Amino acid sequence: MSSDAVLPVSERSIRYDGWRVVFACFVVATFSWGLGFYGHGVYLAELQRSKGWPTSLISTATTLYYLSGSVLVIYVSDMLQRLGPRLMLMMGAICFSAALVGLSFISEPWQLFVAYMVMAIGWMFSSAGALTNVAGLWFFEKRGLAISLTLTGASFGGIILTPLMVAAVQHWGFHDAMLMMAAATVVVLTLVVGLCVGKPPQTLPGASASGAASGHHGGEAWTRARALRSLQFWTMTLPFAFAIAAQVGFLVHQLAFLQPKIGLQTASYAVAVTTFMAVLGRLVIGSVIDRLNQRMVSAASFISQTFAILLLLNTDSPAMMFIGCAIFGFSVGNLITFPSLIIFREFGAASFGMLVGLSVAINQVIYAFGPGVVGWLRDFSGSYTASWIFCMAMQCLAAAIILIPFRKAAPAARSASS
Numbered sequence: 001m002s003s004d005a006v007l008p009v010s011e012r013s014i015r016y017d018g019w020r021v022v023f024a025c026f027v028v029a030t031f032s033w034g035l036g037f038y039g040h041g042v043y044l045a046e047l048q049r050s051k052g053w054p055t056s057l058i059s060t061a062t063t064l065y066y067l068s069g070s071v072l073v074i075y076v077s078d079m080l081q082r083l084g085p086r087l088m089l090m091m092g093a094i095c096f097s098a099a100l101v102g103l104s105f106i107s108e109p110w111q112l113f114v115a116y117m118v119m120a121i122g123w124m125f126s127s128a129g130a131l132t133n134v135a136g137l138w139f140f141e142k143r144g145l146a147i148s149l150t151l152t153g154a155s156f157g158g159i160i161l162t163p164l165m166v167a168a169v170q171h172w173g174f175h176d177a178m179l180m181m182a183a184a185t186v187v188v189l190t191l192v193v194g195l196c197v198g199k200p201p202q203t204l205p206g207a208s209a210s211g212a213a214s215g216h217h218g219g220e221a222w223t224r225a226r227a228l229r230s231l232q233f234w235t236m237t238l239p240f241a242f243a244i245a246a247q248v249g250f251l252v253h254q255l256a257f258l259q260p261k262i263g264l265q266t267a268s269y270a271v272a273v274t275t276f277m278a279v280l281g282r283l284v285i286g287s288v289i290d291r292l293n294q295r296m297v298s299a300a301s302f303i304s305q306t307f308a309i310l311l312l313l314n315t316d317s318p319a320m321m322f323i324g325c326a327i328f329g330f331s332v333g334n335l336i337t338f339p340s341l342i343i344f345r346e347f348g349a350a351s352f353g354m355l356v357g358l359s360v361a362i363n364q365v366i367y368a369f370g371p372g373v374v375g376w377l378r379d380f381s382g383s384y385t386a387s388w389i390f391c392m393a394m395q396c397l398a399a400a401i402i403l404i405p406f407r408k409a410a411p412a413a414r415s416a417s418s
Helices: 017-036 039-051 055-083 085-105 109-126 128-136 143-172 174-196 207-214 224-228 231-262 264-286 294-313 318-330 334-347 352-367 370-381 385-402
Strands: none
Touching: 017 039, 017 085, 017 109, 017 128, 017 143, 017 174, 039 055, 039 143, 039 174, 055 085, 055 109, 055 128, 055 352, 085 109, 085 128, 085 174, 109 128, 128 143, 128 334, 128 352, 143 174, 143 264, 143 334, 224 231, 224 352, 231 264, 231 294, 231 318, 231 334, 231 352, 231 370, 231 385, 264 318, 264 334, 294 318, 294 334, 294 385, 334 352, 370 385
16 A cells, blocks of 8 residues: 555645635635625615615515524534535525525515525525634644635635625626526536535644644534523623624724715725735744734734724724724734634634634624614714724723633633744
8 A cells, every 4th residue: 555545635635625615615605795785785785776665675685694694604603514515605605696696686685684694594504604614624733714714715715706796786787696606506506516515524634743743633512502501602602792893883984984074986995905905914923823812812803803893983094094094903813713723723623614603693683783883873973983982992891701711611721822
């Protein structure tokens, strides 16, 4: 028997099959965030214009979409075990395509809620909880980098896919644009997933040696009920729930805040800088996060966004506003990536998928209300000052909670390097 048949390819090698899976997950993230996150602004504007439906009605459907997705994602690890990674990701593509077809034909408000429910199922199959679970099947040593690269697709969804969808709507109309996006989604994703995602390895390269040294490869089996009673779990989950709520609230209202100060065109460039820095932050931090104390880095990220908002609140200089947006953007992507990395390091691999799904669900329930609270405070006070103070308070609270000391649940869950 040859040595190649005995020794698995290292995760550090470009020939390792896991990197093809990362590429596939990157493409899936591009579509799922482009259609299921950033795309809601397009749907709202077009349905309001073409149907004359009130914004509150469409916004209610959007909120229910997020809340439904948060409940469904709790069970993403169970669906992964039942369907396998390839079929699960393909099901996500099919659900998104079906929802887009539904949106192109709706004529009554109840049909919008049905389409968004189908889209919520697609979101469960292909959002952060699903993709981190899939990437985790192939990676141990390089899990942090793999997840960071995977979720970079979320930023590309906003940079590439959503503008293309807007251009398609303007050129062909909403009905035809949705049908074309539905066809592109199911064709591209099923092709990429079918070619790149196979059967996960039974044993991860380097897991036995690294896991023996760190004591957290297998970890102790957790249940959802036990996690919900654990201080260790809540000091990880709540900070990101609060921070992402503040982050999403800021991002949704960023353009409206900047436009009166620097004009619409310049404000759009500042938003683009924020998105570009989100990609850069994922790549830079993702390349070293496995060697750092992840709770400390998370706290620093929360504080950096607080500083950025404070800077934007106290300046009218376009240059300083661009700097503030760049600082804020550097941590945008990492706030989505860090929870799964902390779960793997502190709780081990045995319950990784279940705990990631539970954490993402809690985060999504809370951050679904972020944009609404920011908008309500803006309307109530007459300016964004109260809104940004609320966001900064949430970020500071998140930084304090994530550093609360806790008793480790078991020796097997201890971190390797913190």
